[in-house]
Amino acid sequence: MNRFFDIPSDLQHDWFGLIGLHLREALLPVLGGLLLALPLAQLCVRLRWLYPPVLWVTTVLYAIPSLAFFVVLIDYTGQTELTVMIPLTIYSLVVLVPAIVDGVRSVPQETLAAATAMGFGPVRRYVQVQLPIAVPAIIAGLRVATVSSISLVSVGMLIGNQGALGNLLHDAQIYNRPELAWNSVITSAVLAVLADALLVVLRILLTPWMPSGVRGAKTKPAGVRPDPAVPALEDAAR
């Protein structure tokens, strides 16, 4: 068990250091993706004709393998964390845009009319009515983006030890210590599950009006759709 956490010194971090590095490389892109997706999604809601082309472009970007993305970027950004984070940001964006658009569009017309009648301007209506109602859908998108981002960071190992916990895979091979590979896989899986659970808690905190727990999902609010990427690709194929 001791050897399990005995990280070779060429990684220049201990186990917790690697975890911190991994979380930074995985979560900053999701945050960046969210910051880009919010205005982009709002544009897509406003201008309906914009949504299909945006979906097409993002679907194509999503199809580029992460490894190829990394290697092409090395030319511009070098073997740095940024090279890993740019593709992850784009992948998050691809998942989040349709999630937010669907969420905002799912707000009932009567609700919007009521807000307008109460004297809400468009900006206030968006921030105080549409976004909160879209929270479950946005969080569902964030869950998919976060989990896949955490699991993709490892590929960064292939471009010169930028994979955080993934670098353990390389060391497992060169030092012939399989337990390091297990450590890498198990630790990143646990991180992903924990991050996912935190997002669920966040959803419950942000939407106090909704029945908490999965049992409430039987009533089928808009946000329990499992995989926002699916309806997105559904739209894209039409």
Place this chain on the structure above:
Amino acid sequence: MNVINFVNAFFSDSAHWHGYDGIPTRVWEHVQYSLEALALAAVIGLPIGLVTGHYGRGGNVLSLVATAGRALPTFGLLVVTTIVLGFGMLPVMIPLVVLAVPPILVTTYEAVRSVDPSPVDAARGMGMGESGILLRVELPVALPLIFGGLRSAAIQIVSTATIAAYVSLGGLGRYIVDGLYQHDYEKVVGGATLVAGMALATLAVFWAAAKVTVSPGVRRSN
């Protein structure tokens, strides 16, 4: 622009079109890996999703399984399976199937569960058995969404099957991995273009399959 020059150079070099490292061979290998992985994932995910969706139970367990499946890093899993099982096809298939089962499983479950209950009740009232209801009422109505899940799984498989090259198998990943080690960016960009093109072709295939198999009545209501 740099990237476009790379793409041009890669595809106009006739050496890339022949032999065991030629584009046709690599494309065919990639198609084979992807189809195998998708078939395996569908065999696992579809029946479970259909049955659990029909009875509307087990959603919690399914979403747990799906999160766990998504949380496992595909690339790390590949390294671990190769360490445990040695080099070969099986250690590559396991991570790809683990990647593809969650979207298939969860969408199928949701698709069947969200079928309008009134036709289901009508079928039951007419004396149709449970398997008849599932296969002849719920499945056709849920089909467009089920296709969506399969498609999303297929695209992820196509773009991830590139990792097979890391453990010295073939497929389009060879260009990316070899190009990386040879510092031959032309090859990398060419390989990435081929993969993205194949993902688009996958979209087209699913679009055509949905056109053929989804009943016109269901399509209209969607």
